[in-house]
Amino acid sequence: xxxxxxxxxxxxxxxxxxxxxxxxxxxxxxxxxxxxxxxxxxxxxxxxxxxxxxxxxxxxxxxxxxxxxxxxxxxxxxxxxxxxxxxxxxxxxxxxxxxxxxxxxxxxxxxxxxxxxxxxxxxxxxxxxxxxxxxxxxxxxxxxxxxxxxxxxxxxxxxxxxxxxxxxxxxxxxxxxxxxxxxxxxxxxxxxxxxxxxxxxxxxxxxxxxxxxxxxxxxxxxxxxxxxxxxxxxxxxxxxxxxxxxxxxxxxxxxxxxxxxxxxxxxxxxxxxxxxxxxxxxxxxxxxxxxxxxxxxxxxxxxxxxxxxxxxxxxxxxxxxxxxxxxxxxxxxxxxxxxxxxxxxxxxxxxxxxxxxxxxxxxxxxxxxxxxxxxxxxxxxxxxxxxxxxxxxxxxxxxxxxxxxxxxxxxxxxxxxxxxxxxxxxxxxxxxx
Amino acid sequence: xxxxxxxxxxxxxxxxxxxxxxxxxxxxxxxxxxxxxxxxxxxxxxxxxxxxxxxxxxxxxxxxxxxxxxxxxxxxxxxxxxxxxxxxxxxxxxxxxxxxxxxxxxxxxxxxxxxxxxxxxxxxxxxxxxxxxxxxxxxxxxxxxxxxxxxxxxxxxxxxxxxxxxxxxxxxxx
Numbered sequence: 001x002x003x004x005x006x007x008x009x010x011x012x013x014x015x016x017x018x019x020x021x022x023x024x025x026x027x028x029x030x031x032x033x034x035x036x037x038x039x040x041x042x043x044x045x046x047x048x049x050x051x052x053x054x055x056x057x058x059x060x061x062x063x064x065x066x067x068x069x070x071x072x073x074x075x076x077x078x079x080x081x082x083x084x085x086x087x088x089x090x091x092x093x094x095x096x097x098x099x100x101x102x103x104x105x106x107x108x109x110x111x112x113x114x115x116x117x118x119x120x121x122x123x124x125x126x127x128x129x130x131x132x133x134x135x136x137x138x139x140x141x142x143x144x145x146x147x148x149x150x151x152x153x154x155x156x157x158x159x160x161x162x163x164x165x166x167x168x169x170x171x172x173x174x175x176x177x178x179x180x181x182x183x184x185x186x187x188x189x190x191x192x193x194x195x196x197x198x199x200x201x202x203x204x205x206x207x208x209x210x211x212x213x214x215x216x217x218x219x220x221x222x223x224x225x226x227x228x229x230x231x232x233x234x235x236x237x238x239x240x241x242x243x244x245x246x247x248x249x250x251x252x253x254x255x256x257x258x259x260x261x262x263x264x265x266x267x268x269x270x271x272x273x274x275x276x277x278x279x280x281x282x283x284x285x286x287x288x289x290x291x292x293x294x295x296x297x298x299x300x301x302x303x304x305x306x307x308x309x310x311x312x313x314x315x316x317x318x319x320x321x322x323x324x325x326x327x328x329x330x331x332x333x334x335x336x337x338x339x340x341x342x343x344x345x346x347x348x349x350x351x352x353x354x355x356x357x358x359x360x361x362x363x364x365x366x367x368x369x370x371x372x373x374x375x376x377x378x379x380x381x382x383x384x385x386x387x388x389x390x391x392x393x394x395x396x397x398x399x400x401x402x403x404x405x406x407x408x409x410x411x412x413x414x415x416x417x418x419x420x421x422x423x424x425x426x427x428x429x430x431x432x433x
Numbered sequence: 434x435x436x437x438x439x440x441x442x443x444x445x446x447x448x449x450x451x452x453x454x455x456x457x458x459x460x461x462x463x464x465x466x467x468x469x470x471x472x473x474x475x476x477x478x479x480x481x482x483x484x485x486x487x488x489x490x491x492x493x494x495x496x497x498x499x500x501x502x503x504x505x506x507x508x509x510x511x512x513x514x515x516x517x518x519x520x521x522x523x524x525x526x527x528x529x530x531x532x533x534x535x536x537x538x539x540x541x542x543x544x545x546x547x548x549x550x551x552x553x554x555x556x557x558x559x560x561x562x563x564x565x566x567x568x569x570x571x572x573x574x575x576x577x578x579x580x581x582x583x584x585x586x587x588x589x590x591x592x593x594x595x596x597x598x599x600x601x602x603x604x605x606x607x
Binding site: 256 | 512
């Protein structure tokens with residue numbers, strides 16, 4: 001449900017059904033709602049059976065990359081010679097995205113249960129839940145739920161009385177977007193600066209503390225109990241368009257929209273219906289200009305493109321963008337695209353870890369050039385310079401932060417050329433009037 | 434309301450540094466250490482404990498953490514400077530973070546930030562108000578974009594702040 005809004009008839013609330021119910025945060029309240037049945041079932045299955053069930057469900061990573069979760073788990077060594085680790089990525093920081101926050105605030109036990117099932121499947125005895133430092137309420141709620149889960153013996157040295165050790169530790173971040181990148185996240189847990197690592201080696205071989213590690217997003221892990229309880233085939237059946245995109249997805253709708261919030265729909269749901277029907281459409285007197293559908297790192301869609309987009313991994317790619325995290329930024333006709341793209345670039349410049357030259361310099365130069373345009377001091381070669389810079393920033397760095405800065409800039413210049421041209425001619429004040 | 438600094442914390446501790454990892458502080462650190470296979474992994478949690486006690490993390494604080502975890506002070510400083518939430522200088526009794534990234538920006542977040550400067554008497558972002566009460570900063574995405582504009586005052590996360598609601602909010606914390 002789109003907390004704080006009631007469930008819309010077109011939603012399919014699997015993860016969000018109990019958002020807003022304070023009682024669901026407690027162990028008793030969660031068990032009453034069917035909680036921990038899936039964990040009990042999973043611990044009665046073999047590890048391989050759990051992985052096969054998740055593979056069969058088609059569940060893909062909800063953090064942005066969309067990699068099949070069961071396949072990722074299958075990369076972990078079958079023969080355990082060193083400790084295995086599970087890291088839950090709860091560093092939600094992608095502009096436009098606020099779904100994991102809601103999962104942790106309202107259904108902390110769903111995440112704990114998902115973590116425990118995943119840990120069992122990959123033979124991890126230790127789970128680190130990496131929560132961004134600013135999420136003070138989710139941190140409190142998660143810790144309280146975890147304390148209760150330990151007290152009830154759901155997790156710990158003898159999880160559910162089945163003789164399996166599953167320890168969970170909440171690790172608080174301290175303000176760094178890049179720590180949502182999985183290898184930076186592992187460095188941060190190790191007490192280092194959050195610099196992404198070069199791959200290979202991949203985390204399943206050499207992860208946190210040099211040991212085999214799986215990193216999954218909060219929403220992915222919270223979906224796992226439903227897959228185990230109702231079966232992979234049931235989950236796979238939740239698909240309105242492309243069969244490679246299955247299940248439900250939480251979309252965080254924000255920006256200039258009538259009813260911002262998280263809405264959960266079946267994969268393949270039309271973007272148009274989500275905006276105009278479920279989320280209430282534009283504010284009175286305004287028309288849609290653009291949508292950034294998957295968090296700020298993905299290419300921008302024009303209103304016309306958005307009208308035809310189906311919300312699943314393939315549907316977004318077909319329109320030249322990505323489903324990403326499902327953080328949907330709505331921009332109406334009052335939006336100054338050049339200014340807002342500068343703000344996005346500023347975000348990436350601020351968050352660059354500064355390891356790679358293309359990113360460290362490129363993000364800062366992008367901001368500088370865009371500010372020059374906004375100040376009415378743009379040069380006629382500046383748009384070509386921005387595009388050239390974006391090309392140098394794409395596919396050449398350790399992680400994709402640099403690419404993420406380039407994507408919205410390139411798509412804005414290509415799709416809203418008139419707004420850039422207006423600044424080139426007259427400067428910001430004149431362009432705005 | 435939680436996480437506000439005392440007057441002494443807001444002034445810093447230039448004269449007398451009170452160690453953090455003794456007594457209860459040491460017990461807390463030991464509990465953290467038990468959860469990780471290396472001592473260095475306790476660095477972020479240890480820095481949080483220092484900031485909670487002193488309101489910021491001074492060079493002396495970094496040295497104490499380094500000593501406790503078997504790291505060099507330079508290494509600890511390298512980590513402190515990477516993360517924006519660790520204060521490397523004393524800040525006002527109340528620390529206000531206003532998100533002004535795109536989704537909030539299009540909903541008027543910059544006006545919320547300006548309203549905080551006006552209501553608190555802080556002259557500009559990052560500069561503490563003359564009475565030592567308030568430090569206001571603009572921050573990048575707080576991860577609550579559907580509740581524009583989210584603001585953090587100390588450890589409190591406040592949703593849907595508008596320029597109009599700022600004066601009453603400031604009065605509540607003052």
